[in-house]
Amino acid sequence: MNTVRGARERARTEVAAAIKDEARRMLAAEGAARLSLRAVAREVGMVSSALYRYFPSRDDLLTALIIDAYDSLGAAAEGADEASGELRPRERWNAVCAAVRGWALAHPHEFALVYGSPVPGYAAPQDTVGPASRVAECLIGVVRAAHAGEGLDRPPLPAGLRAEAERMTADFAEGLPPEATAALVAAWAQLVGLLSFELFGQFHRVVEDRDAFYAHAADRLAGEVGLRAA
Numbered sequence: 001m002n003t004v005r006g007a008r009e010r011a012r013t014e015v016a017a018a019i020k021d022e023a024r025r026m027l028a029a030e031g032a033a034r035l036s037l038r039a040v041a042r043e044v045g046m047v048s049s050a051l052y053r054y055f056p057s058r059d060d061l062l063t064a065l066i067i068d069a070y071d072s073l074g075a076a077a078e079g080a081d082e083a084s085g086e087l088r089p090r091e092r093w094n095a096v097c098a099a100v101r102g103w104a105l106a107h108p109h110e111f112a113l114v115y116g117s118p119v120p121g122y123a124a125p126q127d128t129v130g131p132a133s134r135v136a137e138c139l140i141g142v143v144r145a146a147h148a149g150e151g152l153d154r155p156p157l158p159a160g161l162r163a164e165a166e167r168m169t170a171d172f173a174e175g176l177p178p179e180a181t182a183a184l185v186a187a188w189a190q191l192v193g194l195l196s197f198e199l200f201g202q203f204h205r206v207v208e209d210r211d212a213f214y215a216h217a218a219d220r221l222a223g224e225v226g227l228r229a230a
Contacts, residue, residue, distance in 0.1 A: 069114050089145055114132070187222075
């Protein structure tokens with residue numbers, strides 16, 4: 001009985017993977033707003049009623065794709081951080097940022113799904129929050145290591161922003177100076193913005209050496225967060 005159950009679970013996993021692969025192809029061709037369960041079912045050779053047993057609605061399928069994208073990106077960031085764990089915090093930061101860009105360039109449509117325009121009628125459920133936090137948690141870990149070790153150069157923080165920075169610190173960056181937390185949030189938003197400009201064409205005929213430009217920008221943001229240069 002266990003053997004039969006295991007075979008059924010493997011078959012279900014394989015079918016679900018095939019459905020998601022076809023959905024990703026459609027995302028690349030037509031965008032998330034036009035994703036259709038009926039069209040996916042047709043392309044994978046299933047009747048739509050059978051596909052609903054795997055993903056009851058378009059939103060369920062979108063959620064699965066979003067979680068997969070965030071987890072894949074998070075794994076890339078965490079792998080880079082682990083590989084650079086013996087380096088100084090600023091070098092670790094730069095390694096993580098480079099890995100994030102590498103993932104985005106390799107998966108532009110998944111990047112657009114999680115960081116692009118909202119999909120009309122879709123509201124991301126709580127299930128996406130943990131996966132979405134993985135890169136941010138990785139960067140927080142780098143800054144926390146610097147704070148506990150060689151120290152941070154605290155960036156300036158306007159008095160009017162201190163209460164909000166303290167709230168953010170208590171919510172997701174406990175133990176960091178509020179100055180660093182506020183700078184971290186701004187840095188992550190700017191990194192995503194840089195990648196959006198690159199992937200969506202806004203750097204065309206503006207930035208030619210994009211490797212060097214992004215590396216410089218990521219390192220500058222490390223300094224703004226308070227990570228010390230060599």
